Amino acid sequence: MPAGLGRRLPHRTGADRELGDRDPAEDYARVPAADLLTPGHYFDELSSHGRRLFAPHRPYWQTLVPVLTFDDGELVDSRLHPVELGFGERVHRRGRPRLAGPAEAKEILTDFARLAEPYGVALSVGDTGTGELVIDGA
Numbered sequence: 001m002p003a004g005l006g007r008r009l010p011h012r013t014g015a016d017r018e019l020g021d022r023d024p025a026e027d028y029a030r031v032p033a034a035d036l037l038t039p040g041h042y043f044d045e046l047s048s049h050g051r052r053l054f055a056p057h058r059p060y061w062q063t064l065v066p067v068l069t070f071d072d073g074e075l076v077d078s079r080l081h082p083v084e085l086g087f088g089e090r091v092h093r094r095g096r097p098r099l100a101g102p103a104e105a106k107e108i109l110t111d112f113a114r115l116a117e118p119y120g121v122a123l124s125v126g127d128t129g130t131g132e133l134v135i136d137g138a
Contacts (some may be wrong), residue, residue, distance in 0.1 A: 061087035
């Protein structure tokens with residue numbers, strides 16, 4: 001018998017459940033539901049309707065997409081595009097990446113600049129809602 005086959009998987013809890021690719025039927029059965037329990041309803045119940053796990057924490061729903069340009073192996077441009085992933089949206093809409101609007105883009109870039117500063121990385125914010133990395137010594 002292949003390794004792992006026939007063994008009962010441990011019941012998962014916390015953030016591990018929100019990030020899981022697959023949930024066993026036993027986990028679905030533990031969630032009380034009056035109607036048909038779809039994956040969306042399951043994760044909504046799991047997060048206490050957006051009040052626990054990752055759902056209520058905005059930083060988990062924000063990121064940056066870097067676009068790096070090299071010329072003959074040398075970095076010549078580093079543009080950062082702020083992306084939001086649906087903070088506060090219904091569970092079936094969360095996680096879908098889209099460019100952040102102007103106010104949220106500024107917030108994402110400001111947070112990134114604060115986090116990057118101890119590593120000698122500065123960020124210049126452009127008028128287009130993007131940022132550019134400025135690395136000391138480069």
